[in-house]
Amino acid sequence: MKQMGKMRFAIAILLFVALGACRETPAPSVPEKEVVVTTTPTAVNSRFPEAFEKSLAAHGGLEQFKQFKSLEYTLENWPFSQKGPLTDLQRVDLKNRKVLIEGSGYRLGYNGDEVWVENPKALGTPAEFYYATPYYFSLVPFVFADPGTRFEDLGIAELGNQQYHSIRVTYESGTGDTPEDYYILYLDPESYTVRVMTYIVSFPAFRQGKAVSELEPHVIVYKDFQEVEGLKMPHEFEFYNWNEETEDLMEGARGGAVFSEMKLLKTAFPAMIFNKTE
Structure with missing residues (x-):
């Protein structure tokens, strides 16, 4: 009996100690570093519609394009x-x-402050319009990633019995020389490369006093592309008029042109070459 009493006393002591330990020791907390946070990957640029991001990728990628400082x-x-x-x-x-x-x-040329021209009669077109227009067409779609552009995804559209994914591009007030311009990109629905682009020309010399709503769209068709430093750049293209009644390009090209011997360089041209010769 004495032995049994000692055992009961020992068990009681152990229980008392265990209960005391439970009261004094707080429950373990999960270390902060062990907390898992699930996030959704962000888009390349949240202001771009998905179809435009796919077009940038189809042409080689915006980050690849940004590596270059010069175009020739x-x-x-x-x-x-x-x-x-x-x-x-x-x-x-x-x-x-x-x-x-x-x-x-x-x-x-354009030196950052002014547009200049030597012998404008030999040029035969306003220098203020010509200096920027061809290179703008050559940099599609990357040029539309510039600050100040706005996008509207128009979905599937049909031109010339072919379907395209269409995106409208406009500009914030004060962007560039002609912020009232707008463009509509027609992307191949499978590859997302730019195949057709409609646009208006709000340059004052060609506008003839018309309101923007009265300006007739023009059409550029990209016939093929060339690989330049990992990017798919325009090569040969043609111009068409826009048929307002059928909302399609009119038959018969107004003319075509070619970007040949295209080079993208990671070095900048000397600033002095853009100045008018004294």
Whole structure:
């Protein structure tokens, strides 16, 4: 009996100690580093619609494009000049969009402050319009990733009995020289490369006093592309008028042109080349 009493006393002591330990020791907490947070991957740029992001990727990717500081190409047979088709060498600073164009009997450029031209009669078209237009067409779709652009996904559209994914691009007030311009991109619904683009020209010399709503769209058709430093860049293209009644391009090209010998460079051109020769 005494032995049993000692055992009961020992058990009681152990229970008392265990209960006391339970009261004094707080429950263990999960270390902060062990907390798992689930997030949804963000888009490349939240202001871009998904179809436009796919187009950037189809043309080689925006990050790949951003590696380059300079663009150079020969523009062949630009059809919109009173002197006939123009062929010239064009250089563009991709970071600040300075431009130098050298053709037969004319030179023009943009030095960041002003547009200048030497021998405008040989050019046969307003320098303020010409200096920026060809390179803008050459940089599609990357040029629409510039600050100040706005997008509206228009979904599937049909042109010339073919279906495209269409996106409208407009500009915030104060963006560029002609913020009232707009473009509609027509993307191949499978590859998402840019195949057709409609646009208006709100440049004052061509506007003839019309309101933006009265301006007739023009059409550029990208016939093929060229691989340049891992990017799919425009090569040959044609221009068409827009048929307002059928909302389609009119038959018969107004003319075509070619971006040849295109180069993308990771070095910048010397700033002095963009200045007018004294």
